Amino acid sequence: ETGVTQSPTHLIKTRGQQVTLRCSSQSGHNTVSWYQQALGQGPQFIFQYYREEENGRGNFPPRFSGLQFPNYSSELNVNALELDDSALYLCASSPPSGQQETQYFGPGTRLLVL
């Protein structure tokens, strides 16, 4: 069984640019959540996708957007990058509702905005 994978592992961008991060869910999982983990902080919920629809959003501006595809893989897009967007971005997948409500995390993408 393949776990959650994310690409790229590291990324350097400059302020004002746009970035797309990718996530492949664990097999059988139809829900994907994205988190931002700043240095010294816990993961902060960005949004969640279920069956290609956004299903809940944290306190992040609209320049953070996402997509989920029919195979349940997902993208996180961030426009107009700011220095404070520098963080580890984690993707987590979870199984269909009714099973153990646990999210399984990928290794993350570390984004540095200069």
Added chain:
Amino acid sequence: DQQVKQNSPSLSVQEGRISILNCDYTNSMFDYFLWYKKYPAEGPTFLISISSIKDKNEDGRFTVFLNKSAKHLSLHIVPSQPGDSAVYFCAASKRFSVGNQFYFGTGTSLTVIP
């Protein structure tokens, strides 16, 4: 607004002794609580969970205790082993339509001294 708090950024324990990690939350709507363990350069790994209908859950060396009236949970590791050295995150969730939004604490870095 930090709804889940881990007030101890770090903890050092001798091998073989008990490690106790603490977590407090503010939102009485949380109904599911989890502990995750994170090694450097990896995503958080699920460790143990507890539903709000229970006050204790045990899995091998790991036990989680929930005190709903105090809005407090703790993770006990007995006996502690050097391989337990990692950052531990407490997380809580409240259910919405499908899936769960997880709220994370800031983490406690555990060092088990051989």
